[in-house]
Amino acid sequence: MKVTELGEFGLIDLLAEMAYRTQDKQTPAGQQLIIGIGDDAAAWRGNTSIQLVTVDSFIQDVHFSLDITPWKEVGWKALAVNLSDIAAMGGMPRYAVVSLALPGDTEVDDITVLYQGMIELAQKSGVAIIGGDTSNAPQVAINITVLGSIQSQHENVLTRAGARAGDRIAVTGYLGAASAGWEMLNKKLQFDAETTVHLKQAFLHPYPRIAEGQLLLEQGVKAAIDISDGLVSDLNHICQASQLSARIDVDSVPIHPDVRINFGDRALELALSGGEDYELLFTGSTEVIDRIRKIATCPITVIGEMVADKESTVALVDRQGNPFKLRKGGWEHFTKR
Amino acid sequence: MKVTELGEFGLIDLLAEMAYRTQDKQTPAGQQLIIGIGDDAAAWRGNTSIQLVTVDSFIQDVHFSLDITPWKEVGWKALAVNLSDIAAMGGMPRYAVVSLALPGDTEVDDITVLYQGMIELAQKSGVAIIGGDTSNAPQVAINITVLGSIQSQHENVLTRAGARAGDRIAVTGYLGAASAGWEMLNKKLQFDAETTVHLKQAFLHPYPRIAEGQLLLEQGVKAAIDISDGLVSDLNHICQASQLSARIDVDSVPIHPDVRINFGDRALELALSGGEDYELLFTGSTEVIDRIRKIATCPITVIGEMVADKESTVALVDRQGNPFKLRKGGWEHFTKR
Numbered sequence: 001m002k003v004t005e006l007g008e009f010g011l012i013d014l015l016a017e018m019a020y021r022t023q024d025k026q027t028p029a030g031q032q033l034i035i036g037i038g039d040d041a042a043a044w045r046g047n048t049s050i051q052l053v054t055v056d057s058f059i060q061d062v063h064f065s066l067d068i069t070p071w072k073e074v075g076w077k078a079l080a081v082n083l084s085d086i087a088a089m090g091g092m093p094r095y096a097v098v099s100l101a102l103p104g105d106t107e108v109d110d111i112t113v114l115y116q117g118m119i120e121l122a123q124k125s126g127v128a129i130i131g132g133d134t135s136n137a138p139q140v141a142i143n144i145t146v147l148g149s150i151q152s153q154h155e156n157v158l159t160r161a162g163a164r165a166g167d168r169i170a171v172t173g174y175l176g177a178a179s180a181g182w183e184m185l186n187k188k189l190q191f192d193a194e195t196t197v198h199l200k201q202a203f204l205h206p207y208p209r210i211a212e213g214q215l216l217l218e219q220g221v222k223a224a225i226d227i228s229d230g231l232v233s234d235l236n237h238i239c240q241a242s243q244l245s246a247r248i249d250v251d252s253v254p255i256h257p258d259v260r261i262n263f264g265d266r267a268l269e270l271a272l273s274g275g276e277d278y279e280l281l282f283t284g285s286t287e288v289i290d291r292i293r294k295i296a297t298c299p300i301t302v303i304g305e306m307v308a309d310k311e312s313t314v315a316l317v318d319r320q321g322n323p324f325k326l327r328k329g330g331w332e333h334f335t336k337r
Numbered sequence: 338m339k340v341t342e343l344g345e346f347g348l349i350d351l352l353a354e355m356a357y358r359t360q361d362k363q364t365p366a367g368q369q370l371i372i373g374i375g376d377d378a379a380a381w382r383g384n385t386s387i388q389l390v391t392v393d394s395f396i397q398d399v400h401f402s403l404d405i406t407p408w409k410e411v412g413w414k415a416l417a418v419n420l421s422d423i424a425a426m427g428g429m430p431r432y433a434v435v436s437l438a439l440p441g442d443t444e445v446d447d448i449t450v451l452y453q454g455m456i457e458l459a460q461k462s463g464v465a466i467i468g469g470d471t472s473n474a475p476q477v478a479i480n481i482t483v484l485g486s487i488q489s490q491h492e493n494v495l496t497r498a499g500a501r502a503g504d505r506i507a508v509t510g511y512l513g514a515a516s517a518g519w520e521m522l523n524k525k526l527q528f529d530a531e532t533t534v535h536l537k538q539a540f541l542h543p544y545p546r547i548a549e550g551q552l553l554l555e556q557g558v559k560a561a562i563d564i565s566d567g568l569v570s571d572l573n574h575i576c577q578a579s580q581l582s583a584r585i586d587v588d589s590v591p592i593h594p595d596v597r598i599n600f601g602d603r604a605l606e607l608a609l610s611g612g613e614d615y616e617l618l619f620t621g622s623t624e625v626i627d628r629i630r631k632i633a634t635c636p637i638t639v640i641g642e643m644v645a646d647k648e649s650t651v652a653l654v655d656r657q658g659n660p661f662k663l664r665k666g667g668w669e670h671f672t673k674r
Contacts, residue, residue, distance in 0.1 A: 001444070001445045001446075002441065002442050002443065002444060002445065003439060003440075003441050003442070003443045003444075003445055003448065004441035004442060005445075006445050008471055008473075011445070011448070011471055012471055014445070014448075014449065015435075015437070015448070015452055015469070015471070018449070018452045018453070018456055019435075019452070019456065019465075019466035019467070019469075021456055021460070022456055022459040022460055022464065022465045022466045023465045023466075023467065024460075024465075027463050027465065028431070028463065029431045029432060029463060029464060029465035030465055033465060033467060035467075036465070036467045036468070037466075037467060037468050037469065041468065042432070042434065042467035042468040044432065044467070046383065046384070047383070047384050047385045047386075048384045048385075049384075053432065053434055053467070053468060053482070053484065054434070054468065055434040055435075055436050055468060055469060055470055055480070055482060056436075056470055057436050057438055057470055057472045057480065059438060059472055059474050062438075062472055062473055062474055063472070094365070094366045095366060095370075095379070095381065095390065097379065097390055097391070097392040097482060098352075098356075098392075099392050099393075099394050099480050100352070101394055101396060101399075101478065102340060103340075104339065104340050104341035105339050105340070105341060106339065106340045107338070107339060107340075108338045108339065108340055108342075108343050108348070108351070109338075111340065111348070111351075111352070112351065112355070115352055115355045115356070116355070119355055119356065119358055119359055122359040123358065123359055123361075126364050126365065126366060127359065127366060128359045128360045128361075128364065128366035128367055128370060128373070129356035129359045129360075129374075130356070130360065130370060130372075130373045130374060130379035130381070130390070131373070131374050131378065131379035131390060131391065131392060132352070132356075132374065132392060133392055133393055133394055134345055134348055134349055134352070135394045135396055135399055135400070136345075136399055137396050137399055137476075137478070138475065138476065139474075139475065141438065141474070141478065143392070143394065143436050143480040145390070145392060145434060145482035147390065147484070
């Protein structure tokens with residue numbers, strides 16, 4: 001069987017099951033492990049804090065195209081997606097190692113600019129880039145590992161498996177602008193100057209929700225994920241890990257204003273399944289979410305609730321409770337479409 | 338300027354200098370940092386131990402060819418090169434995250450076998466594989482980050498910068514067999530069955546010197562590197578980081594017996610510049626090295642000494658003190674040859 005037939009999530013499950021053998025509770029490494037493969041980041045117990053690690057690849061013509069993503073933003077995004085994973089665990093990112101594969105005929109100036117984009121975000125986030133390697137390769141590939149930690153007063157981390165039936169589902173910020181920006185750049189859509197800037201920024205320059213992730217953890221949230229594949233697809237990850245289902249009221253989904261105004265009927269679709277917004281999707285009691293809404297410096301919107309149903313489905317309903325049908329799900333590598 | 342013109346080490350220097358800006362001593366991350374970019378691994382001070390991180394890419398047709406490296410050994414080696422970096426710092430590897438890029442038409446069975454090779458070494462070394470990601474890409478690329486630690490009783494790590502003038506230079510094990518194995522497989526050279534097995538194992542199945550690295554640190558060694566690029570090239574890294582030069586007595590270099598017997602005049606060249614042996618190259622006083630030789634379970638050979646000369650050259654001399662000329666140096670990406 002080919003990898004394409006198995007699909008990305010099938011492959012991940014297979015490899016995770018094999019890797020599980022190395023997490024033997026008899027070894028020091030296995031004993032201290034809290035979360036292995038299958039969440040936004042892995043977590044283990046240090047002596048006075050919880051340690052986190054996450055890795056993400058950012059590959060030319062797979063994850064990004066130089067046609068629409070300038071070198072500086074390639075660097076920014078390659079780091080941002082990792083910081084977002086640490087944020088989704090409630091952690092503080094601390095160190096990064098950067099592995100860079102590139103063709104020998106790449107301009108050194110372009111790589112310098114790429115690195116500048118990465119360093120800008122690293123400095124804003126208090127992350128030190130402390131290692132890496134470089135290789136010759138047919139296309140540009142950036143592989144970043146970020147290490148983070150959670151202060152010792154917290155006994156837990158935000159996981160995909162932490163949701164409970166009856167939890168409200170909430171999301172930070174607005175959705176759909178990143179994928180709308182991607183469409184705008186790819187299809188050369190024309191909008192007014194302000195909209196153009198907003199959508200471009202949303203796609204090219206996402207800000208990981210680091211402070212918000214820590215706030216969620218502090219306020220008692222147990223379940224969170226960052227929206228990289230798309231709201232429905234990422235909520236599905238929470239459902240599967242928590243062995244629950246979810247119901248989303250599509251009328252309450254916070255569609256980014258620029259998307260709502262300019263993308264007509266497709267706006268909701270972009271918000272539900274567009275991906276790459278890097279907002280945090282989380283669940284908690286009404287009280288917990290109300291508390292967070294008062295403190296947070298970004299919008300926090302309740303969009304649905306977790307349901308006691310092990311089928312792990314995400315049901316979309318409108319305000320009248322009628323089913324709403326979405327055309328396609330989130331992003332999955334290796335799947336023919 | 339193209340990356341090819343700058344060369345791998347030029348590129349690394351450039352990026353390291355830029356990354357240095359993120360290591361601000363005013364930030365918590367910068368404060369705790371002991372070693373940033375430029376050694377086998379980065380190191381920072383945890384609460385009760387020193388933490389280590391290293392990353393290495395293993396890319397098809399750049400670092401390995403499926404023509405001569407079976408899938409299982411691809412997995413083994415991809416992890417081994419990283420464990421060797423942790424060993425070269427005197428650390429104990431603990432956790433690994435594995436990033437896998439591969440074409441969609443790869444056989445799932447092949448990936449399973451690759452993972453088996455990796456898991457076999459992980460289990461032998463007490464390393465838990467706790468995360469990773471998978472991507473679609475035109476060729477197979479494995480990017481592994483390994484986290485390790487050094488127990489708190491040690492206040493230092495083994496670094497490239499730790500050598501002192503007058504230090505003896507020593508090496509673990511025998512050299513040249515990995516590159517001889519590579520030549521054998523590539524050029525389809527014929528040897529007797531036992532030699533064939535030895536050389537193949539040396540190239541495909543290197544054992545990182547984890548226990549030895551810890552022994553060196555315990556016994557007071559300050560400078561070490563693992564031999565990945567080749568003895569001369571890696572010793573040059575120590576020279577540059579320590580602002581010293583080195584003199585090697587080529588007659589004392591421990592050439593692997595199978596190489597010495599079968600490769601004639603080229604045996605020494607393979608031992609000096611072949612690379613991929615993953616032995617440890619280190620420096621220390623005669624007393625320290627004698628002590629290590631008594632305890633170590635592998636051969637420890639003194640091959641030269643560090644010299645007070647900031648030119649950072651590696652001089653090769655024979656037993657009579659006559660200069661010896663080597664045809665080529667170690668491996669460098671992006672350099673035209």
